[in-house]
Amino acid sequence: MKPVRAPEAQESRDERKLRTRSQLTQAALKLTGQGRGFTSLSLREITREAGVVPAAFYRHFRDLDELGLALVESGGVTLRRLLREIRREQIPPKAMLEDSVTLYLRYVLAHRLEFAFIAGERSGGSPVIRNAIRREAAHFAAELAQDVAGLGTLPEIKIETLHMISGLIVGTLLNAAADILDLPEAQPLRTQELKRNFILELKVIFLGAAHWRDAP
Amino acid sequence: MKPVRAPEAQESRDERKLRTRSQLTQAALKLTGQGRGFTSLSLREITREAGVVPAAFYRHFRDLDELGLALVESGGVTLRRLLREIRREQIPPKAMLEDSVTLYLRYVLAHRLEFAFIAGERSGGSPVIRNAIRREAAHFAAELAQDVAGLGTLPEIKIETLHMISGLIVGTLLNAAADILDLPEAQPLRTQELKRNFILELKVIFLGAAHWRDAP
Numbered sequence: 535m536k537p538v539r540a541p542e543a544q545e546s547r548d549e550r551k552l553r554t555r556s557q558l559t560q561a562a563l564k565l566t567g568q569g570r571g572f573t574s575l576s577l578r579e580i581t582r583e584a585g586v587v588p589a590a591f592y593r594h595f596r597d598l599d600e601l602g603l604a605l606v607e608s609g610g611v612t613l614r615r616l617l618r619e620i621r622r623e624q625i626p627p628k629a630m631l632e633d634s635v636t637l638y639l640r641y642v643l644a645h646r647l648e649f650a651f652i653a654g655e656r657s658g659g660s661p662v663i664r665n666a667i668r669r670e671a672a673h674f675a676a677e678l679a680q681d682v683a684g685l686g687t688l689p690e691i692k693i694e695t696l697h698m699i700s701g702l703i704v705g706t707l708l709n710a711a712a713d714i715l716d717l718p719e720a721q722p723l724r725t726q727e728l729k730r731n732f733i734l735e736l737k738v739i740f741l742g743a744a745h746w747r748d749a750p
Numbered sequence: 751m752k753p754v755r756a757p758e759a760q761e762s763r764d765e766r767k768l769r770t771r772s773q774l775t776q777a778a779l780k781l782t783g784q785g786r787g788f789t790s791l792s793l794r795e796i797t798r799e800a801g802v803v804p805a806a807f808y809r810h811f812r813d814l815d816e817l818g819l820a821l822v823e824s825g826g827v828t829l830r831r832l833l834r835e836i837r838r839e840q841i842p843p844k845a846m847l848e849d850s851v852t853l854y855l856r857y858v859l860a861h862r863l864e865f866a867f868i869a870g871e872r873s874g875g876s877p878v879i880r881n882a883i884r885r886e887a888a889h890f891a892a893e894l895a896q897d898v899a900g901l902g903t904l905p906e907i908k909i910e911t912l913h914m915i916s917g918l919i920v921g922t923l924l925n926a927a928a929d930i931l932d933l934p935e936a937q938p939l940r941t942q943e944l945k946r947n948f949i950l951e952l953k954v955i956f957l958g959a960a961h962w963r964d965a966p
Binding site: 570653654657659660668695701716738739740741745 | 869870874876877924929950954
């Protein structure tokens, strides 16, 4: 007699494929989240952690670099989704800085493994992955520049300059992410201090931007 | 017959000890400079690279963390020596930003392995080392704040605020270090672009600082 399969187990081939792929990326994220640099991971470790046979890896990724690039890509999506969430909140301009920082802190902690990967590998061992993270950060900065332009508070600055300023902000955000991830639990005072300092840093940048005059 | 030793080989016990210690730290720097995260290094690899027997390691360091902390410490000294070099150049205030950035680029490339270690491990796998790098960065920021205060161009800003602004600058410097180290050789245009962007970022920060008013 054929065993009866519960309806939720009736995965299509495509679903199963997607699930294995996600098990592999999650396994790699989990291992890097334990402090292992991505370049120190072996294919065998990742498949063991994912609970799949080593050969299954190659049905999804050509090599470890390709898996790393997939993680960078999904990290980039996570970053840009933050901007969507900030837009959706419809924060009044006056509260924009503080509320965005509050949202960012919560967001980093809610996506701990992805931010740990981006923050760690952006100066990690693989040049291929470092460059991919640079591209995602530039992509994020370009979107941020558009959002800042949309606010209309810096009408006299060229979009090229807004890109440069956004790049500075993104670098500061990613530095803060590493600090946020290292915050000791159950020490809310440290969190408050970090948040306050982070808001002040961004204020300096926006104050500089507000007084910026582009060369004609 | 006793072999005759050349005078340069007549090392004292202390000199030999110092030399072995330096071989061990240089070996670890070299391995991390090849893209290996510090936490992925084994004691045996380091001693092999250094050309000493594994047991010799323990005459210098209790464990790998202690070696890592020694690298952080010497990286911190290298960072602060940069400030001394900038002071020694007696750059006129008008040229301060551009000339300091020129000096910084040259300095990072001249201390490639040390900066690669600091930039890589500041969000690397070891919390002990990450925190030590944070302390060195804070130490460097405090000295930078004193230097900026000494310039007298921001007389109305509290030293506490100067510390915060210096922290922002140090974060930006370390982000730039990672980019400088990844500059493709023989592409001077990329170097010029990076330098120009880096100067503009610092200008935004100093412009913000110049317009900063502390809450009374």
